[in-house]
Amino acid sequence: MMTDQELIQRLQTLRNIKPSQDWVKRTEKDLKAVIPKSQWPIYSVIFCLALGLSLLGAIHELPVQESSDKPIKIIQEQEEEQKTLTQAQAKEQAKATVQKAKTVAKKIQAHLEEKIMASKIAPGPEDQVDARIKLLEDLDKVKAAGGILGEIEKDIENNDYLIARQKLNKYLDSLKVDSEKEEIIINQDNN
Amino acid sequence: MRKRKFIKAYKQFREPIYRFVYFKVSQREIAEDLASEVFLKTWHYSQTHKIKNLRALSYKIARNLIVDYYKKHKPVFLEEQSIDIGKEDKNYLDIQKALSRLSKNYREVIELYYIEGFSHKEIALILNKKDSTIRVLASRGLKKLKEKL
Numbered sequence: 001m002m003t004d005q006e007l008i009q010r011l012q013t014l015r016n017i018k019p020s021q022d023w024v025k026r027t028e029k030d031l032k033a034v035i036p037k038s039q040w041p042i043y044s045v046i047f048c049l050a051l052g053l054s055l056l057g058a059i060h061e062l063p064v065q066e067s068s069d070k071p072i073k074i075i076q077e078q079e080e081e082q083k084t085l086t087q088a089q090a091k092e093q094a095k096a097t098v099q100k101a102k103t104v105a106k107k108i109q110a111h112l113e114e115k116i117m118a119s120k121i122a123p124g125p126e127d128q129v130d131a132r133i134k135l136l137e138d139l140d141k142v143k144a145a146g147g148i149l150g151e152i153e154k155d156i157e158n159n160d161y162l163i164a165r166q167k168l169n170k171y172l173d174s175l176k177v178d179s180e181k182e183e184i185i186i187n188q189d190n191n
Numbered sequence: 192m193r194k195r196k197f198i199k200a201y202k203q204f205r206e207p208i209y210r211f212v213y214f215k216v217s218q219r220e221i222a223e224d225l226a227s228e229v230f231l232k233t234w235h236y237s238q239t240h241k242i243k244n245l246r247a248l249s250y251k252i253a254r255n256l257i258v259d260y261y262k263k264h265k266p267v268f269l270e271e272q273s274i275d276i277g278k279e280d281k282n283y284l285d286i287q288k289a290l291s292r293l294s295k296n297y298r299e300v301i302e303l304y305y306i307e308g309f310s311h312k313e314i315a316l317i318l319n320k321k322d323s324t325i326r327v328l329a330s331r332g333l334k335k336l337k338e339k340l
Contacts, residue, residue: 007337010286011305017283019209023223030227031201034234035194 091156094164098153105146112139145171197237200245201230207307208253214290214302215257225260229253250303250317289339297332304329 002010112135119132148171155164208229213222233249242248290298299318303309304325309317311325318325 002337002340004333004337007333007340008305010282011301011336013282014210014214014286014306015206017210017213018206019223019226020219023209023227024205026223027205027227027230031198031230031234034231035197 091159094156095153098149098156102146102149102153105142105149109139109142109146112142196245197234200249204246204249205230208249210306211250211253211302212257214287214298216260217287217291221260225253225256228256232256244313244316247313247316254317285340289336292339293332293335296328297335300325300328301332301336305333 116132116135116139119135148167152164152167152171155161155167205226209222209226212225212229213219216222216225229249229252232252233245236242236248236252237245290301293301300314303314303317304311311322311329314320314325314329315322320328
């Protein structure tokens with residue numbers, strides 16, 4: 001005669017009965033059809049914002065040169081070397097951050113274009129047309145963001161940190177307004 | 192209800208809900224269809240009602256769907272149908288057969304308590320019974336199941 005514990009263990013082996021993967025996929029598809037589409041681009045914009053903020057931090061480390069021909073007072077040679085080294089590091093860091101943000105923007109752009117293309121191939125009901133319009137708007141935003149990031153990169157390269165900072169602030173302000181307008185839905189890890 | 196919460200719940204409950212339905216209908220295809228319907232109905236319901244316990248709600252919906260299903264179809268017992276448990280070994284079949292010989296009250300409590308790990312309180316909520324009743328059904332049900340094996 002088996003003990004209660006043994007019986008419970010046998011019962012728990014029934015947990016291995018699972019639905020087929022085919023069913024899981026079908027059910028997810030059915031649910032996607034009834035649940036409103038995710039607002040994932042907003043999420044991506046917030047990611048860009050985070051990158052932007054770290055870039056801002058890096059730029060703030062850089063000296064703002066009002067005019068390149070202004071003499072810089074050197075107190076000690078050692079201090080100067082150290083300062084130059086720090087500035088160079090900050091510049092590199094800022095450039096790397098911009099590069100990273102640009103890569104993300106490109107990926108988002110490619111994904112959006114893919115989605116738009118898919119929605120054109122398989123046109124759905126009227127509410128999906130609205131979703132496509134939203135995707136096109138998001139695509140414009142991402143393209144604009146990519147353009148600004150390119151400009152900021154050039155400004156950093158030319159040591160025009162003040163201009164870069166101004167552009168970045170303006171860009172971040174515009175993002176802030178957009179992100180506040182919309183509800184942030186944390187995207188599920190489906191993909 | 193927020194989409195994120197629902198998706199999380201779906202991922203968490205899809206297997207237990209499927210099993211819950213499967214134990215009652217004993218046929219994979221039907222269990223899959225009904226389980227899909229459970230989630231669709233749960234989503235629609237959650238959009239118009241305030242939900243306290245999504246898991247309990249999903250199981251309640253599953254129970255109602257099974258009741259509706261049996262209003263239209265004759266029950267198929269394991270003994271009558273070809274073995275439909277895929278790769279699972281003989282143990283599953285023995286246990287399932289023994290479970291199917293128990294009364295509905297015992298079977299449901301055993302499935303929810305010992306297999307799916309619900310608390311007495313949660314089962315009471317799903318089955319509309321008192322906690323104390325669930326406790327007794329779980330204990331007696333296990334003894335009866337042992338006798339059937």
